[in-house]
Amino acid sequence: MKRKSIGVLVMSYGTPESLEGVEAYYTHIRRGNPPSAEQLEDLTNRYRSIVGGVFPLRENTNRQVAALQHTLDELAGEDSFVCYQGLKHAFPYIEDGIAAMAAAGITKAIGIVLTPQYSVMSVGGYMKRAQEEAAKHGIAFKSVQEYHLHPELIEALSERVKEGLHKFDKQGADTLVLFSAHSLPAKILEMNDPYSDQLLATSAAIANLAGVKKWQFTWQSAGQTGQPWLGPDILETLEQISEEGITSVLVTPVGFVSDHLEVLYDIDIEAHEYASERGIRLERIRMLNDDPQYMAALADSVLIVHRELE
Ligand code: FEC
Numbered sequence: 656m657k658r659k660s661i662g663v664l665v666m667s668y669g670t671p672e673s674l675e676g677v678e679a680y681y682t683h684i685r686r687g688n689p690p691s692a693e694q695l696e697d698l699t700n701r702y703r704s705i706v707g708g709v710f711p712l713r714e715n716t717n718r719q720v721a722a723l724q725h726t727l728d729e730l731a732g733e734d735s736f737v738c739y740q741g742l743k744h745a746f747p748y749i750e751d752g753i754a755a756m757a758a759a760g761i762t763k764a765i766g767i768v769l770t771p772q773y774s775v776m777s778v779g780g781y782m783k784r785a786q787e788e789a790a791k792h793g794i795a796f797k798s799v800q801e802y803h804l805h806p807e808l809i810e811a812l813s814e815r816v817k818e819g820l821h822k823f824d825k826q827g828a829d830t831l832v833l834f835s836a837h838s839l840p841a842k843i844l845e846m847n848d849p850y851s852d853q854l855l856a857t858s859a860a861i862a863n864l865a866g867v868k869k870w871q872f873t874w875q876s877a878g879q880t881g882q883p884w885l886g887p888d889i890l891e892t893l894e895q896i897s898e899e900g901i902t903s904v905l906v907t908p909v910g911f912v913s914d915h916l917e918v919l920y921d922i923d924i925e926a927h928e929y930a931s932e933r934g935i936r937l938e939r940i941r942m943l944n945d946d947p948q949y950m951a952a953l954a955d956s957v958l959i960v961h962r963e964l965e
Contacts, residue, residue: 662756662764663727663738663957665720666781669745670712670915674699683744705919712915715944716740719769722945726954736957741785749784757792764789765960766798767953769912771808771857773801774850776839797964799956803853804860807955811948812909813864815940819905822938830903831896832867834858836910837917838874841883851885857909876917889926897933904930906939912949914942
């Protein structure tokens, strides 16, 4: 007999519903401070160049949540898990997801964020909001802290690296694999934050499994906040490697799991153009989106936390 349902709050970044919604979304990211007209125009133009009327992260998050539900249904045995979405900067917000669980009578829930490495400024922020809201509704709540070395994740990404390298001459023997992740304000270094180490550990594990010898890590997508962010940025790295005579690069984003603005614009348009101008051929691995092995990594991480909660 199935036991009482356990909620799974699947947390993702969120994206605007339409170009008209970009200002409200950007204001939410900036903790209620509206962007200047220039900042808004810049961001709207970036979305314009990728979306063509569709915001890919919206659909990808829907597909990921449905696929995780399916995977949990297959693996859960006597337990019954019900997935809810909780987005950081768009509807349904994290708080809406928890409220929906409470309305359905759920008293026990697990949170998981659709990014594998932990930083107090990224995953920590999602977890704090979810935990606080769950407490208000009397829901016992625990989150998956990170899954950056889960074997299914590493295998899924290493397969994509191998596939990406095959696009180049000599199966990519001369190609540099450039692992990348979203930068954060450099002040995290003073907080003993695990983010950088976890990103390097994910990168090293993928390189090892894929048999890649030539690889490097770089940051991308730093914000314009007037504070220093972690570097070097991908554009600086491309400049440096062009001076070293490298002419082919496979970008492998390890902190992102979906096709969205930071991949489709920052890598596929901005970095791609910058690399071409320097005579570098830049390709990117396919993002995981709802890849079954990625779903297996998420489901297994949820089940581990569930056993801890029992
Ligand atoms: O496709 C989409 O619509 C959304 C793409 C998107 C993802 C994403 C992931 C992360 N962010 C992280 C940190 C920050 C910090 C700030 C910040 C600002 C932005 C802006 C946009 C944006 N982020 Fe984002 N991020 C995405 C989009 N992000 C748009 C605002 C304009 C800009 O800078 O481009 C700075 C906030 C501030 O002003 O104080 C910090 C981190 C991740 C990866 C982890 C995760 O997915 O949660 C870290 C996807």
